[in-house]
Amino acid sequence: MSGLVIEPVRRGLLIRAALSVLAEAGSPLKRAEVMRRVEQSLELAPYELAPYREGSDEPRWENHLAWSSTDMRAAGWIDKTPAGWLITEAGRAALVEHPEDGAGLEAEAGQAYRASLLARRGEGSHEP
Helix, strand or coil: CCCCCCCCCCHHHHHHHHHHHHHHHCEEEEHHHHHHHHHHHCCCCCHHCCEEECCCCEEEEEHHHHHHHHHHHCCCCEEEECCEEEHHHHHHHHHHHHHCCCCCHHHHHHHHHCCCHHHCCCCCCCEE
């Protein structure tokens, strides 16, 4: 991996691309098909295309998007069904609300995931 410029993985852009792919599909897509279509729709940087860890064949971008799908589900943007991933109305709204570069999507999805963790643990905010 020498000579490879280390840069941030554009998670917001990956999330937006996945939501767009799902919106265009109109029906559930298996994870592998979402990944294939996202890869085709973006010009990924060499760092994003490189394996996420030594000895792995999985590209860094795919690993990040797989983990981000949990956040997208927590935000209510996608459902994960036996038939595949499916965009929700909230996911369609997120596409409208966020610019083409996906700015803000990663933070919003991550916040939803953290809130869901707290709620499951019974540590959610309690109103007086």
